Amino acid sequence: MAISSTLIRETFPVGPLQCNCTIIGDSLTGNAIVVDPGGNPELILARLEALGLKVISIIHTHAHLDHFLASGQMKEKTGATLHLHKDDQFLWDNLELQCQMFGVPYVPVPAPDHWLADDEALACGCGVALHTPGHTPGSMSFWFPQDKLLIAGDTLFRRGIGRTDLWGGDYASIERSIRERLYTLDEDAVVVTGHGPDTRLGDEMRENPFVKA
Template identity: 85%
Template sequence: MDQTSSQLIRETFPVGPLQCNCTLIGDPISKKAIVVDPGGEPEMIVARLEALGLKLVSIIHTHAHLDHFLASGRLKELTGASLHLHPEDRFLWDGLETQCQMFGVPYTPVPAPDLPLADDEALACGCGVALHTPGHTPGSMSFWFPEARLLIAGDTLFRRGIGRTDLWGGDYATIERSIKKRLYILDEDAVVITGHGPETRLGDEMRENPFVRAGA
């Protein structure tokens, strides 16, 4: 188990055909949990929640590229948890079948999101906040857990990289602004969970990311 803080239960693992990083976040007192970006393998996600003694209440998404929500419908069916997405990414969610065709991934329908995600919205586990960080997609979100010094950045920020901006609704100037104005103002010691690949430290990216550096 990844345990960023005694105040937070956290486990991250890659799922699905494109190995998206899926993260479970749980409150150790209430045992309420959220899942971020269930891009595949819903039964395994449920098994991990059960092993940790957590009750899933919300399924939240950093954005609506196929690899970040392929298992969301099945996970909702298995747990009864609600689906949350920023409204500006609804066009991508509704276009899942087209996305699957383009990337050669089997298509399984996913129900519509239950609730919109808003900038500065408190998350259901009571320990984090949603940040609107557009650029990779118009509705891209990051999730900040200040007490745990934990940032889930989705495909906005990677270890020494940033999200691509050549897909539907992407924009380089916008992602650069999101990173500088919303992420690089956070705690430099924060662990950053990226959408794919290894974790990083926010301060390292501020100083060493070749695409977007703080103060540049």
């Protein structure tokens, strides 16, 4: 867990494919957003309770099953709204097929409540949504400038990038998203990836073998 100024951040793996779920909370208001609840809703709810936070919105970096499998259960338990970029609606709507392909038990999820837009302010008031297509057409990253924190989903990994051979993936788009959107941010930023360990943006700009600044 990292705490700076009023922001609380906790990231932990969830679900069958160990997607990184992140809680972003405001210690002053007690409100929180949850990013990519891909499974284990009871664990996520327990962490929110332990941190003294109430989730008001659930936001998604993209609509591959491992990033939103528990979103419906989270909404049912908390009343929080579901947020996604519209270009990933086709993936969201095909959750059952995705589950069949990966051999994962299907859990129905309701339609998103709100379509995320590029440069949209997040509900916590401390971050902004960035449209970073490539891994999927509607892939989003979430940037918290005051805290130098970037949630990159499956767009950027530690010394890696997201795969582009799945539905709607495009290598030229992900390269452009990383080079023109992510690599223009503060190089001291901590990057929360969709799977695996955090990294630092400047390290990826210099050392990522797929896309260098």
